[in-house]
Amino acid sequence: MTTSRQMVIEQGLDYLRDVGSDQLCNICIANGGSCCKGCRNLSFKSGCRARNTSCTAWLCGFLRYFLYEVDLLEEWNSFWKQVPGQDYREDYTPDYFEFQKILVKRDLRFLSYELAEDLKILSENYPEQGYMFVLTI
Numbered sequence: 001m002t003t004s005r006q007m008v009i010e011q012g013l014d015y016l017r018d019v020g021s022d023q024l025c026n027i028c029i030a031n032g033g034s035c036c037k038g039c040r041n042l043s044f045k046s047g048c049r050a051r052n053t054s055c056t057a058w059l060c061g062f063l064r065y066f067l068y069e070v071d072l073l074e075e076w077n078s079f080w081k082q083v084p085g086q087d088y089r090e091d092y093t094p095d096y097f098e099f100q101k102i103l104v105k106r107d108l109r110f111l112s113y114e115l116a117e118d119l120k121i122l123s124e125n126y127p128e129q130g131y132m133f134v135l136t137i
């Protein structure tokens with residue numbers, strides 16, 4: 001089956017949205033833990049100007065932990081293993097390429113909401129611990 005670079009980026013972003021990654025990112029960013037910090041593609045207010053396959057596939061500690069706990073980490077990793085040309089904060093992924101496995105979307109926003117609430121409480125109660133920096137590695 002043939003897919004496109006743009007299609008896998010959209011599939012990945014949709015998938016993460018459905019598992020509720022934005023709820024975790026909001027807490028993380030509010031506490032200074034953003035993984036995009038210092039990137040030349042990051043634009044103030046509008047966010048990423050060069051969304052690529054590498055950054056879409058990459059999971060921080062929070063998201064990796066979350067997908068592991070709900071038994072979806074392997075599925076995520078095997079989907080992205082099919083996508084060539086991933087690099088650090090950029091990609092050399094061809095516009096079109098062959099792939100086999102698809103991502104099955106799942107609505108887990110209720111679960112990630114609970115985790116985000118716990119992280120928020122931790123950050124508010126123990127700001128000096130720097131949980132965001134430890135957990136995102």
Ligand code: SF4
Nearest residue numbers: 025028034035060136
């Ligand atoms: S480190 Fe993780 S939780 Fe924080 S902004 Fe990046 S992807 Fe979101």
Ligand code: SF4
Nearest residue numbers: 036039041042048055
């Ligand atoms: S290229 Fe990656 S690290 Fe840079 S702003 Fe975009 S998503 Fe963030």
